[in-house]
Amino acid sequence: MTLGFVIGESKPTLVxxxxxxxxxxxxxxxxxxxxxxxxxxxxxSVVSSAALGDIKNYDEALESIEVAELNKRDKSYTASIRILGFLESLQKGKAILPAVPPIPGTQVIKATKEDLGQIFGPENNEWIKIGNLLRNSEIDSLINLNKIVSRHVGILAMTGMGKSNLVTLLAMQIAKLDGTVIIFDYHNDYSDLNIPKINVIDAKINPRLLEADTLSDVLEIRESADVQQRILRLAFTPEIKESANFWEALDEQVQYIGANPxxxxxxxxxxxVQDKIDxxxxxxxxxxDPDMTNPVGLIKEGRLNILNVSEFTDKQANVAISYYLxxxxxxxxxxxxxxxxxxxLKRNYxxxxPIFVIIEEAHVFIPKNEDAKAKYWAGKIAREGRKFGLGLGIVSQRPRxxxxxxxxxxxxxxxxxxxxxxxxxxIASAAESISREFISQLxxxxxxxxxxxxxxxxxxAIVHIDEVKGKTIGSDQNAVGEWAVAKKIDDAGTKSSQDLVQKDLLMD
Ligand SMILES: Nc1ncnc2c1ncn2[C@@H]1O[C@H](COP(=O)(O)OP(=O)(O)OP(=O)(O)O)[C@@H](O)[C@H]1O
Ligand SMILES: [Mg+2]
Structure with missing residues (x-):
């Protein structure tokens, strides 16, 4: 179907x-x-009207609308079209741009499912469907899972726009393929998901396994409290780490240092420091939990593991996440x-x-201008994970x-x-391939x-992501509804106690 024609000045990348x-x-x-x-x-995309182009007053606008309606040639629809490459090469996964620009007069036609199907939905088990093209909605949109495990992915959007929905979709698909997913669940959004192969774990920290400075983070000892930091460092000896009653032993050791200052x-x-420990x-x-074996042991291979970190303070979550990473x-x-x-030697590891790890609220754990342990390990995985089959997904509503x-x-x-x-x-500076026009669409x-x-x-591609059905995550709170229900319960309570009083009076 003809949509129009190339006009004006063409370039090999833009017409x-x-x-x-x-x-x-x-x-x-x-x-x-x-x-x-x-x-x-x-x-x-621009629409303009010849009759309504230069209007000076209200009456002129009214008259011109009538003229515009009568004149078939009044409207002009122009579009800037970015050239992505020859169809045949793109269907083979390669982008080859034309050497010469399309000449003015060349037909622009509607893309069919046959044309685009192979590009956006290659038939290969590495590719999974996550939605449909937004503007060519008959065409499925698939993504290559191998590429996200080897080269990582960022999921960025304002709050409530569908980040966690996409995370759920990806995680479900990976688990379906017997892959291992780990989601650090900061808001306890995922533990109620009603999906197969889910393994919900409360993340824990074993204080024995930490370094002294990390333990002081966990105990919320301020960074500026040098003396407290030093005392904890002195008390946290290898013997204490291995003693049967860890907390008592640590407490006694700190007490001892205080008594012999x-x-x-x-x-x-x-x-x-003793107060902090208490x-x-x-x-x-x-x-x-000083008595658990390694907390990582609770993560199961081939499952969708939800690590609940919602009970942690930010600092503790940081310690936990960096430890797991x-x-x-x-x-x-x-x-x-x-x-x-x-x-x-066939050892079972x-x-x-490969594993895919997802960090929600990434701006908290991988912050700009701040040193955080989780950031160090996330950075290391981002650089080295490819070689070891450890993919990282970072999710945030504050990319800046x-x-x-x-x-x-x-x-x-x-x-x-x-x-x-x-x-x-x-975002524009993180991804070269995202053009300015795309950004302005966001x-x-x-x-x-x-x-x-x-x-x-x-x-x-601009796509609409499939909505995962049957989930309860992240839905907006229905405040008005809840207030109304609470009021009803309240009223019912008052009414029934009034009834009781009435009854009592009658019985008297
Ligand atoms: N692809 C989608 N199609 C239709 N509705 C969707 C889609 N994705 C999400 N939603 C709706 O938007 C709501 C919020 O989605 P989601 O929790 O994924 O957002 P979020 O970006 O993770 O938000 P937050 O920043 O608060 O974590 C969902 O409860 C769902 O109803
Ligand atoms: Mg979310």
Missing amino acids: TAQTSRSLPIGEYVIIDSQDGKIVGLAEK ERKEDRHSADR DARNRASEIL QELLADRKAAVNAKSAKSK RFNT DIDANVLSQMGSLAVMKIVQEDDQRQ TSLNIGDSVLVGQWVNLP
Whole structure:
């Protein structure tokens, strides 16, 4: 079906088309050039009216509307079309741009399912469906799972736009293929998911396994409290780490240091450290467990593991996440090295196959301008994970606060609605393949719409992501509804107690 013609000045990467209708931004079209079919993407779309172009007053506008309605030639629909490459090469997964620009007059036609199906939905078991093209909705949109495990992915959008929905979709698909997924669940969003192969675990920290400075983070000892830090470092000896009653032993050791102070201020600070230990034991006994074996042991291979970190403070969550990341990387390194050494000694490693780890609220754990342990390990995985089959997914509603280095290591991105310019700028600098026109589209996306760029797709795409049915995550709170129900219950309570009083009176 003819949509229009190439007009004006053409470039090998960009043409202007005059069309018979408005081309929605994000629609793929075919430019039927002499050298072969070329795939293009509408990046900008303008409608203008000859009669209504230069209106000076209200009456003139009214008259011109009538003129415009009568004149078939009044409206002009133009679109800027980005050239993505020859159709035939794109269908083979390669982008070859034309050497000469399409000449003006070349037909622009509607892209069919046959044209685009192979590009956006290759038939190969590495590819899984996550939605449909937003503007060519008859075409499925698939992503290459291998690429996200080897080259990582960033999922970025304002709050409530569908990040966790996409995470759930990806995680379900990986688990369906017997892969291992780990989600650090910061808001306890995922534990109620009613899906197969889910393994919900409360993340824990074994304080014996920590370094002294990490333990002081967990105990919430301030970084500036030098004396307390030193006392904890002195008390946290290898013997204490191994003693049967860990907390008692640590407490006694701190008490001992306080009773035999090197300096005057040690006495008071030792008391403070003891308070901190008491506090942590009382408040965080569920998450600080010196008697568990390695917390990583609860993660199951081939499952969708939800690690609930919602009970942690930010600092504790940071310690927990960095601990898990460090262990996972070490485990995968050992497994891969053993495999490549063709070791005769057949040891069963904890994780024999690649893992995909997802960090929600990534701006908290991988912050810009701040040193955090989790950031260090996330950065290391972003750089080295590829070799060891450890993929990273980072999810955030504040891309501007994520460490730019780590973000730029994400080989693929899903970007949903984002209004803040700082966020858009950060995304633009993290992904070269995302053009400025695409970025300007981000403000007008609806819930579940996403721009996909990077290695997990053959071509940048604007898609609508499938909604995972039967989930209860992240739904907005129905405040008005809940208030109404609460009021009803309240009223019913008052009424029934009034009834009782009435009854009592009658009985008297
Ligand atoms: N692809 C989709 N299609 C239709 N509706 C969707 C889609 N994705 C999400 N939604 C709706 O939007 C709501 C919020 O989605 P989700 O929890 O995934 O957002 P989020 O970006 O993770 O938000 P937050 O930043 O608060 O974590 C969901 O409860 C769901 O009803
Ligand atoms: Mg979410």
